[in-house]
Amino acid sequence: MSGFSDLQVDEDTLAAARGGDPRAQEGIYRSFSGPVYSLALRLLGKRVQAEEVLQDTFVEILSKLGEYRGESPLGFWIRRITLNKCLMFIRSPWYSRSTPLDAMEDGLPADAYSPDRDSNADALINQMALERALACLSQTSRMVVWLHDVEGYTHTEIAAHLGKTNSFSKTRLARAHSQLQALLDDRSITEPCMQLLNNY
């Protein structure tokens, strides 16, 4: 689940953060900013937008920490808020106006993220190819693939979040996998997204 379940915050830190202790709040931020940012980046596809969602998410998490009852792991609660913030961002009129339709459908956004260039060569090539292929998917397809395959959401849960049916989620996942495989099989092409668009 992209790091959300691996992290734990001890009860003392949690209680101090609820009481408004800035150091405890910062501790929670430092622990969870990576998973929150990664999820937002993979769903939204743009660094600037992911940073905006990261800020909004942590302001909400830290202001509403008193509402967290500990019934589920903290990571699940934080992930739910992050996902809701991403969906709210995508639904906002501002987002619809600022994102060209082509980018919302299949196509690589102008400032799509690229992987960290400090990794070693082989891993970097594979990682770059996969990141690029992911970025080529439509917003919805990318969201379905990431939520299902990485975050472990069921089709029913994804359908509920997107306001679609189970079969929509299943079909999107299958289609997205076909697209990803097609892109990964032909890494040498200069503009894979455009070629892919013509095929689907």
Next chain:
Amino acid sequence: MHATVEQLLDLRDRKPVAANTLQHLEVCAACRRQLDQLKALRNSLCNLPSQAPGQDLWPLIQARLEAEHAEKSSPFHRSRTGIAMAASVLLMVSLGLLMIFHFTQETVLRSPPPAVAGTERPAFDAVSVPATDPDPLADTDARLAELMDHSVLLEAALRALPERPGVLRASTAETIMGLEDGVALIDYQLNQEARQPGASNSRLLWQRRVDLLNSLVNVRYAEVQPVAYTRF
């Protein structure tokens, strides 16, 4: 015939699949290879490294939290909460009156007057007379505008309600979250609808939005009652 990607994904995710798909996979190397690719792809996705924001955003978040805290603890905010509470009560009363007025008007228009003594059928049947609204499209547009106005009113009522109490029941929080998610979903669908010329679900979606907002106002109003009571 080869297995579809959907069937292979079901297999990958250990979901039930048809027996003939399993039988086919035993003899088809191509499908087995594709299944392996799907598994490998999922592993690669899960192993993509975590990303980090380009800059340290904590100072910005901390500043926003402090600003929020300062605003909440200021005397102006407290008095504003009182004003908001009074405004919300006023709004609720106005909304109630509006709804009663609207309901009364509809009843007058739609219900036939009592039959005149000595005649078999009513003297006037308002529903069956098309002259009151000859154009069904105009009726739809008017209803849509009415729903939009109603939606705006309900949103104003929501905004006017005081802040949510710090401690609240999990079920109430869940209900509110569910209703808010529902409204957000409708907004998304309306947004999608606007992009498809000729789509005609707008009225239904706006009706659902109004219903959800109505429920949200009721729940939120009930939620703030004890808080408002202790503050005044």
